[in-house]
Amino acid sequence: MKTLPPGQRLVEGFPRFGAHLHRPPPPVPDDPVIALGGGAVRTSSEVRLAELSQLPRTEIVADFHCVAGWTATDLRWEGVRFADFYRQFVEPALEPGVTVTHLVFEGMDGVVSVVEPQDALADDVLLADRLNGRPLDGDHGAPIRLVSPTQYGYVSTKHLCAVEVCSALPAHRLGTGVLDRLIEGHPRARVWHEERHGRISGRLVRPFYRAIIRPIRYLCAKGAHGR
Template identity: 60%
Template sequence: MRKAWSMRHGNELPPGQRRVEGFPRFGTHLSRPAPPVPVDPAIEVRGAVTKEFELPLTSLSSLPRKEITADFHCVAGWTATGLRWEGVSFATFYRAVLEPALPGGTSITHVTCRGLDGWKATATIEDLLAEDVLIAQNLNGRPLDSDHGAPVRLVSPSQYGYINVKHLSGIELLTSAPANTEGPLLRSHPRGRVWAEERHGLLPGRVVRPFYRALIRPIRFLSARGARDRQPERPRSSN
């Protein structure tokens, strides 16, 4: 069963955002091709669980499907509008797969998501259980390609792109907020909510807008080079 859902504020964009055409490539691998997809992709679950385990992505097919239409907001200031994502609600995934793996009485406060590209982001359980958060497999009616997070990715439209981990391969359940190891200059906000303009962990969003926007042009250059150099995708061995 597939449930459709739409999250829009009319034609309004969050503070400091500008609409762009298409959906730009972004990520830690900008200047090189995205990481290859394993032969048997899985999500490793660790942290406060009774026993760590790996969940094959094929298991997602047994969970209810959900489709949302939402905008995607990069912390640098651009917004891609009207994207149609399809996958499994994170709340459904949490209650069906993650919650049963917890010892009795365990209270989860944060979740760290990790991608095949090495990127990781931590979000509060409150934010991830929102109605519009997905583990997405499809974008605009087609399976995710490597530029946008194949084989699956986290999609949280109410938060900036750095929370929306691509190539999702690991989930860690936490009972408290992890220590912040980022430096003060590029310290990301721990929640990154777009309508509150939570761009930076220490400074108001409007203060850092010019700095982030200055990064858009070099990021576009690196993204184009990485996409151009992309080789035909071949599943990699899981060994």
């Protein structure tokens, strides 16, 4: 039997899941782009998804670990390595001598994740456009999404449309409301370290997250594509 990270339980299938996913997924534009901006780049720009054909394709088989405590195993993702995307499109646009401290990934649904370069540039982090041999559907992040297998799922932004390259902590991207504090993410979110929460031990916060799995799955199913 496969060993799961601490506090994780196997789930059947790969459910659509997230506190905001009571809404249907956003429509896919005719010509999708990833906008590049932020204080660490000289000028803002856009990368058309069609341009990703310049980069080598790769495939990984990896588990997906939700911070709420469930794990979907052996998912087959296809796409391009984010590290290759970064070298091709981001590095040439950087301000001379700048140190990149954070990357902000934004989805068309308005959801963002803030990731440190040491995590985002790992070899197994993809910009994925296919899952289990098929193009991504709306429920799982079409047309393209981030996939970071060693971090909790909230890092793996769906419907990716923008990458903000920062030379300091992007405080404007960190939620300040009560709910944001309640489910505050860890800066690294590494599953094998159980970094579920920014302020509370992962072990201590497990019961809270497990308690919200069922209601969130119900709401997500109602908002799923085509329902």
